[in-house]
Amino acid sequence: MLIDSVVIVLREVLEAALLVSVLLAATRKLATPGPSLGLAAGLGIGGAWLFGAAMRPISGWFDGVGLEVVNSLLQLAIYIAIVAVIGLLGAGAGTGARRAGAALPWAMVAAVSLAIVREGAEILLYFSGFLHRIGATADVLAGAVLGLGVGFSTGALFYYLLIALPPRRALRVAVGLLILVGAGMCAQAVKLLIQADWLPAQQPLWDTSRWLPEQSLPGQLLYALIGYEATPTPLQVILYLASAAIALAVFAIATRSSVSEA
């Protein structure tokens, strides 16, 4: 019971923790105000609670695939917020943070709180199943605390690794990671829409499950970081590449236009 709870909470928390660490490291290196994490957590947990409470009717939408549709829209919204962050970071990098300005922390709050909505709803649901089982609650809560701890520690480690890099390289690595996290969101959205039969099912393009299983620890880390999947379909791979290309183009254009103005 304890270990199940650790694994579930860690899986859900890892993605948000890594996203937060990259955002904080990027704003620190740019010496520009970062997101208000309290606000993001508040909005995210409130949204997760609402999403969890509305899950029963949502599940029934669109002939029983409402959850897939709503979750994929959330993933898409996170991608859009991340692209906005990337563009503003690019603008800030060229002008020494003057242009990133007031919009950057808000775009970051949007990305983080949306990520918490998606993952928090699942954790809340998991807990709801144990509330009435006497004796189970303590184990599950202890596991959750451990999972949160490991997730946050991984995020902290990542943050300090990024901070240790020289500023220009740190920003590039941070933007590179954000691009991959965002592309991973799009690939996951495609996977959900395939599960809902809204997008066509296809044979996987490759199968790396023997070398790097998704359920392994490195597999989970890579999943949280770059959206790793052992057996992606061609459609997922194409949308992953296309969304990464769009995000990269936004960064390049934002950087160039801010440099030419500066």
Next chain:
Amino acid sequence: MSIRRCAQTLASFAAAALLGAGAGAGADGKAPPAIDLRIRNHLFEPSELVIPAHTKVRLRVHNLDDTPEEFESWELNREKVILGGQTTVIFVGPLSPGEYPFFGEFNPKTAQGKLIAE
């Protein structure tokens, strides 16, 4: 790689996928067969499901417990929460012949099963 080469590769990749997608949609013009799976006392019933290979199926999962469960399978690339007392739909396949384990993420010790495509 030059940008032009990059774009050409991407474009041919996209064309191939769209063709593949079109062929897939054409192949299953009729409604996918429905298969039922129940969750009771945190166990899957039946724990082994046989489905036709190379065919998309509509898996109807009935959660007869009053607690939520998450149907999850790494091999099938599927993941979906099913609230207590609820029935949901998960589309699976077309699959190559073989065994595809799945489990309930909220009760992984007991809720284990596999899909056999043949």
